[in-house]
Amino acid sequence: MTLSDLFSIMPIIITGCGALLVLLCGPLLHTRSNSAIAIAASAAAGLWAAFSSTAAAPAIPGLAFTPLAQLLIPIFCLAAALTLLFSHSYNVRRAILGEEYPATILFSLFAMCVLPCATNLLILFLALESIAFAFYILVAIDLGRAESAEAGLKYLLLGAVAAAITAFGISLIFAGSGTLALSAAIAAPGNRAIISAGWGLIVIGIAFKLSLVPAHLWTPDVYQGAPAPVAAFLSTSSKVAAAAFLLMLLAFAPPMPEMHAPLYLLSLLSMVIGNLAALLQKNIKRMLAYSSIAHMGYLALALLTGTKEGYAAVLLYGAIYTAMNLAAFGAIAALSGAEERSQISDYSGVGFSAPFRGGVLALSMLALAGIPPTAGFIGKFFIFYAAIRGGEMPLAVIGIVSAAVSAYFYLKVVVHLYMHSASAQATTELGPGMAPPQSSTPSESLALCFASLAVLIIGIFPAPLMKLVDVVLR
Amino acid sequence: MTFDFPILTVLIFLPLAGSLLLAAFRRSDAVARQVALCFSLAELGLSAWVCLASSLGTPPGAPAGFFLFEDAAWIERFGIRYTVGMDGISLVMVLLTSFITVIAVIVSWDGIKERIPLYFALILAMESGIQGVFLGLDLFLFYLFWEVMLIPMFFLIGIWGHGRRIYSAVKFFLYTFFGSLLMLVAIISLYLMHGAQTGSYTFSLTQLIQTTVPYEISLALYAAFLFAFAIKFPLFPLHTWLPDAHTDAPTAGSVILASLLLKTGAYALVRFGYPLFPEAARAFTPVLYAAAVFGISYGAWVAFAQKDMKRLVAYSSVSHMGFVALGIAAWSPVALSGAILQMVNHGVTTGALFAIVGMLDERTHSREIVTYGGIWGKAPALSFFFLLFCMASAGLPGLNNFAGEFLVLVGTFRVSPVAASGAFLGIVLTLIYTVRLVQEVLFGKENSPLSLKDLSAREGGVLAVLALAAIYLGVHPGPLLELMKAPIALLTGIR
Numbered sequence: 015m016t017l018s019d020l021f022s023i024m025p026i027i028i029t030g031c032g033a034l035l036v037l038l039c040g041p042l043l044h045t046r047s048n049s050a051i052a053i054a055a056s057a058a059a060g061l062w063a064a065f066s067s068t069a070a071a072p073a074i075p076g077l078a079f080t081p082l083a084q085l086l087i088p089i090f091c092l093a094a095a096l097t098l099l100f101s102h103s104y105n106v107r108r109a110i111l112g113e114e115y116p117a118t119i120l121f122s123l124f125a126m127c128v129l130p131c132a133t134n135l136l137i138l139f140l141a142l143e144s145i146a147f148a149f150y151i152l153v154a155i156d157l158g159r160a161e162s163a164e165a166g167l168k169y170l171l172l173g174a175v176a177a178a179i180t181a182f183g184i185s186l187i188f189a190g191s192g193t194l195a196l197s198a199a200i201a202a203p204g205n206r207a208i209i210s211a212g213w214g215l216i217v218i219g220i221a222f223k224l225s226l227v228p229a230h231l232w233t234p235d236v237y238q239g240a241p242a243p244v245a246a247f248l249s250t251s252s253k254v255a256a257a258a259f260l261l262m263l264l265a266f267a268p269p270m271p272e273m274h275a276p277l278y279l280l281s282l283l284s285m286v287i288g289n290l291a292a293l294l295q296k297n298i299k300r301m302l303a304y305s306s307i308a309h310m311g312y313l314a315l316a317l318l319t320g321t322k323e324g325y326a327a328v329l330l331y332g333a334i335y336t337a338m339n340l341a342a343f344g345a346i347a348a349l350s351g352a353e354e355r356s357q358i359s360d361y362s363g364v365g366f367s368a369p370f371r372g373g374v375l376a377l378s379m380l381a382l383a384g385i386p387p388t389a390g391f392i393g394k395f396f397i398f399y400a401a402i403r404g405g406e407m408p409l410a411v412i413g414i415v416s417a418a419v420s421a422y423f424y425l426k427v428v429v430h431l432y433m434h435s436a437s438a439q440a441t442t443e444l445g446p447g448m449a450p451p452q453s454s455t456p457s458e459s460l461a462l463c464f465a466s467l468a469v470l471i472i473g474i475f476p477a478p479l480m481k482l483v484d485v486v487l488r
Numbered sequence: 489m490t491f492d493f494p495i496l497t498v499l500i501f502l503p504l505a506g507s508l509l510l511a512a513f514r515r516s517d518a519v520a521r522q523v524a525l526c527f528s529l530a531e532l533g534l535s536a537w538v539c540l541a542s543s544l545g546t547p548p549g550a551p552a553g554f555f556l557f558e559d560a561a562w563i564e565r566f567g568i569r570y571t572v573g574m575d576g577i578s579l580v581m582v583l584l585t586s587f588i589t590v591i592a593v594i595v596s597w598d599g600i601k602e603r604i605p606l607y608f609a610l611i612l613a614m615e616s617g618i619q620g621v622f623l624g625l626d627l628f629l630f631y632l633f634w635e636v637m638l639i640p641m642f643f644l645i646g647i648w649g650h651g652r653r654i655y656s657a658v659k660f661f662l663y664t665f666f667g668s669l670l671m672l673v674a675i676i677s678l679y680l681m682h683g684a685q686t687g688s689y690t691f692s693l694t695q696l697i698q699t700t701v702p703y704e705i706s707l708a709l710y711a712a713f714l715f716a717f718a719i720k721f722p723l724f725p726l727h728t729w730l731p732d733a734h735t736d737a738p739t740a741g742s743v744i745l746a747s748l749l750l751k752t753g754a755y756a757l758v759r760f761g762y763p764l765f766p767e768a769a770r771a772f773t774p775v776l777y778a779a780a781v782f783g784i785s786y787g788a789w790v791a792f793a794q795k796d797m798k799r800l801v802a803y804s805s806v807s808h809m810g811f812v813a814l815g816i817a818a819w820s821p822v823a824l825s826g827a828i829l830q831m832v833n834h835g836v837t838t839g840a841l842f843a844i845v846g847m848l849d850e851r852t853h854s855r856e857i858v859t860y861g862g863i864w865g866k867a868p869a870l871s872f873f874f875l876l877f878c879m880a881s882a883g884l885p886g887l888n889n890f891a892g893e894f895l896v897l898v899g900t901f902r903v904s905p906v907a908a909s910g911a912f913l914g915i916v917l918t919l920i921y922t923v924r925l926v927q928e929v930l931f932g933k934e935n936s937p938l939s940l941k942d943l944s945a946r947e948g949g950v951l952a953v954l955a956l957a958a959i960y961l962g963v964h965p966g967p968l969l970e971l972m973k974a975p976i977a978l979l980t981g982i983r
Contacts, residue, residue: 366603380639385635385636385638385639385665386631386632386635386636387632387636391632391635395672395676398672398673398676399566399676399679399680402673402676402677402680403680407677410673411670411673414669414670414672414673415666415669415670417669418662418665418666418669421661421662421665422658422662425642425658425661425662429646429654429657429658432643432646432647433646433647433653433654433657434654476563477562477563477564477565480563480565481565484565
């Protein structure tokens, strides 16, 4: 192993060491310092990855700094840094002061950095499960709230089953091909039946991670129970990581017609049921959970085309979805006092009493609805373009129609933000109305600024990001 | 005189700059009004100045008929370009937009009491979106503006509206959003088809026109376009969002909706629908005729039954826009120029009527016809303008709507006597509801002892300007028709 090999996996080292440092020195330091160290580590890892050169050859056995890693690691790092910025103030308000929080975020980031570098099925699996493992802890971190603990347990139990299924799938592929190396294992032509079965099991496992219908039932409960910043991180980076997992397998695989039907069904059901169920939600985080199910359905739509354009759309949408959802959950976190504003009606009049945070929430809703000039529109455009180009016209039309339906529940939030007054809400709803939001902290404002600028800039000038995505798939 | 200066870009983004300025500095309400007025006047001045360019020839690289043209790479991966161009038709629409926005700003000078900077910021943002629709020549760019336009109007209705404002705002948004998403599918399909045929993937209108689309597919694609445009138009039976949105919007919102937003649907049908799918458009002509003729009568019929003046004017829009649809369906030079002239006329007349209803509403807080009666004695100036615009709306010769409707009917009669005759029935019905409105509000006996102030100088000034425009367009539409002549010849030549 040479020095350049070490440099190429530097993001993994930085995040891993950062996590250990926070965990070991954390008890001696102030909460603020712990957060600062964690943010610095994620930023450093992200910048390092963005500006170093890629190599196809493995740096150490099983790990290579591929172009995919160069695209995804900065996205993961940015998401982690923003999550840490949001959660610092959020956690202080809730007295979650331990060093385990930033350390666990960094551990999951560490696993996320490993995932796109993996060249070996086993490492790929370990990375995916380590991410999930960190999230089992993060979801339940707010021990004072029963909801949080309940969500954590639910996620853990279902996640363990999904992990077992994925592991079985990988072992079947190993049995069929005789190797764990990613490039050789999937491309092996023999034992088609066993490999197909392995693929099927992997798709089931990933469907759980991506919360595709019918493996979506955990999502609303977990999002509702998890602290808002954790839900932000969970709904963005962990999904992108799971999508990347599938992409990395597909990229090496010869075309597999038998994969088309299950993915088609998953995509169709997710888009339709996700959007329809979101219509009925009164709780904003549950609504966003169903919205994320629908968005993952769009992702599956691009994925199942099996074309380069489809894969490019998946990567671009992953990046855009990360920015949109971070803005949405970040605004929810920043608007929360000692309690979160859980109901959509709790946001009545907030657009005027907290113009910046309300504005970011409204922007993220418009972006999730896919309205130009936000990034959400570019993402949807790319997805449906890829789907139509890939010959999936009927599914694309169904997706578009369901996207039109989705505008209703996103607008509902905007309507409450700007068109209902806070005082009217206090008299109509049971119980006391929400107090006007407290002023936001600088870290929250900074993170919201970042996320909303990303949503707008990608929406107006998407060309650079598209170029990056194309480099990965070259 | 050369136009190296990117004047179209300035034309599109100047109001947006004003909008951002207002959104950023929302200290003083008085300053906000003045800033909004300055920006809208500057935009109007700029549009008037652009008229000078209409005599210029086509610049290099521009499609035939376009005297101003700007083109820049935007999203190269998809061949998406920032292409804007102006021909005579766009110029007319741009002028109308700038003019009506100034009116909308002045009309809401005193009527809006809260969140004034935000209100004017949205009006200006709206103007940017509309100008973009009228100037965009890249289908992606056009689609972008087409959608962007919805957001400010959604907020205008939802925040400053009356009655069931939230219901109306959401209905307006969802209706139009749904229509446009299907158009997006059609745009992408056309893009892919063109790319597969020629190898050059582009959203440029001038290139996509040359795509050879199989007839059956072109029917489906055109239907998607027509659906999106017909909702904006609005054509019967897709008009149901309109009465709610118009009635519940604040006055300036109704003015912009009726005078400008509806025109984007008609404009887009002329600019994109027909040229892209000439054969499919011909196949759909009977549908368009039927919707137009039925809409004219239906709108007038329903308007007659209304008790709320704003709703009445809203339904009259459905009726008047039927004439525009009729002229487009006929697709002959005379009918088409009549249709575009009618778009301008309807913008002026209906905008003025909404403004007057808004003024009455500000005074008495009632839009019910029964609360009025005999107001001529109390507010003669207001009543005079009311009568004038009602007569214009009914198509009295010498006033603007007559010229447009006449051209549409003459043009259509040559192509389809049946449709033109059907439309004549609508004119009669129009007369009935207008006369009823005038009689019950202006004359007749006083229904309630209202104290009604006459027009202020500001209101009088706005209405006088609109009245001059109505009379000018009525007696001397020549210059406007001259502007459209060349592009219309090019458009109808396609068929």
